[in-house]
Amino acid sequence: MKVCRWRWFRFIFFAICAAFLCSSVNAASNVLKQEKLTAAVIYQISRFVSWPESESALAHQDDELLICVLGKDRSKLLPQLQYFTSRKSKGRSIKVQSLKNRRDLLAQQSVSGGCHILFSMNGEWDELSDDDIRLLRQKTLLIGKTRDFLKGGGMLALIWVKSKINIVINPDALEGSDVKLESRLRVLAKTL
């Protein structure tokens, strides 16, 4: 009788472990899909955006388009973005760079025109002051993941709703920027 209980206990234990492992794997898979789609949307958005040529280091056709990821990349977006470096956006090569914190960002902005697209992970955005954001959005398209990001001065957010990405824009932030979204993209986007 004792032996039977032990077996039953062991079966339940393995079943719980298997369920936990499956859910973990499934969750990891979903995250990977989301980041892949996010990377693709960022890339596609870059094809409908125009930057001021004089200030954004895109004066020449062979100048690269720099996509920066701010914050800790826990969900592994960078590798997904790296995939698109083999493609071109409006005839330009794409370069991806990771920025860990505000200091790296400001350093990057000070040299060679800075980032053209900045994708902010959750958490790091809050470290930026209003002046930093005002300065950034002059020549950088600021993309985040939440409505709060937009409320905090972000220009465009990729918000997941029912396994689909909704593009939401902050018109005020876009109005005050030299970075212009094409109208045909705006048709698809929702407004904050």
Add this chain to the structure above:
Amino acid sequence: MKQKIYIFSSFKAKLIGLMIGVTFISLLVSSVGLTVVQVKNFRDSLEASTLSNMEILSFNLIPMLVFDDSDSAQRLLASLKTRPHVKEAEVYRVDELGKLVFVARYPDGGVHFDHKDIREYISPYFVDEQHYLTYPIILDDDTVGYLYVYSVFDELGEFKLEIIVTASFIIVMCLLLALIIALKYQAILLRPLRLLVEVTEEISLNKDYSLRADSAGKDEFSHLALGFNTMLDEIENHDHQQRQAKLDIRQLNMDLEETVKKRTIELELANENLLATLDKLSQSQNKLVEQEKMASLGGLVAGIAHEINTPVGIGVTAVSHMGELVAQLELEHREKTLRPKDLERFLENANECVNITFNNLGRAADLVKSFKQVAVDQSSDSVRVIEVADYLHEILMSLRPQLKKTKHNVNIRCAPELKVRCNAGALSQMLTNFVMNSIIHGFENIEQGVIDISIERRDKRIFFTYSDDGVGMDASALSRIFDPFYTTRRGTGGSGLGAHVVYNLVTQALNGNIVAISQPGEGLRFEIDFPEGKHYVAK
């Protein structure tokens, strides 16, 4: 029977027909050309407008395809309501594998058509008023999708109808105008021609070549009238000359008829004279031939007479000597001096004289017998059966007086039993003439010649061959050997009728054929054949 009606039989009708035809063709060609150009331009403008709209639509569709927003694409396609000729539109996205993925269609809610491949319509395709077009949606040199539009341009059909009606109306009006102008102008244009035709008809009807066409003016018709008048001058002149010539010819004909009559009478007279002369000539020729035959017979008679003279003379001498012996015997008998020895000598001499006389008289009798038969045959045309070999020997016997003066040899080859029913006189005359010709002409300056005579029967015909090895004759003389009066010894006794007589005897009396063969120095050969027996028919 149907009769063809020629609408354009007159020049007037042809002229009007030409003007109308040219006008119609010109108008038709230009109208068709303009219609085609106008329709093409209109169609191009419709197509360009469609393309322009599709370009705008495609531009706006790009983010919807990129972000796979079919709802937005559907809303955008709904804007095609403003273009009523667009009956159907579809948007497709190109996936990562290059396959087409349906995104949206217009009108919304309609049935989605299964196309083979809408990319077939990337080059616009027009069928009447239906237009198919697929527009590639391109972003940064990448084809991200396709927009397919099916339109029906009703206005294109209306435009075609309108332009055809207008062109037809213009053509009809222009043709009417051309007809009116042609009718008016042809009367003016053809007036000189009509006058010219009237003049020609008048001339043709009345043969009055003094008429002239009106050549006033400087156009082509006045040149034609001038040329026509010049031709009339020549015709009038020619007509005058022709009339004169006819009169001359008539006079000449009359003179000629008179002359012909005179000449005909003269010719008839001459003809009669000629016929009489010819008759005389024929008679003379026959007479000459007959004389020749008679002369030959006379020669034969003379020879025979000479030949008979010798035995008869010997006989006479023997009889005369016999008479003297008888007188001597009678005297000795009367004087009784007759001795037995004298009687024996008398008997011996008398016997010798009798023998001599008998032999010579017998010889003369043979000659006469031979001559008698030959002479009778030659002087008559009797047909009888002869023994050929004997008869040939008799003929040669009659020719002996001529042959014995020479050393010529005559060889006869003939079957002894051969009997032939024929004109014997002709055969005799023929052989006599051949032998005499050989002696006189063939063996001239030849001391000893050879004459070969052969006669045989083959297939109910008699083949007679006579040849000598004399001097022969050349081709020219040979070709004339049978001509009457042809001789190489005229003035020395030759009459030129010997061979001619032979030719007539063979061809007429014997009803046969004769061929003479000779070459100079190789003698002369005659080959004769004639029918025998009951097949023989004397002419």
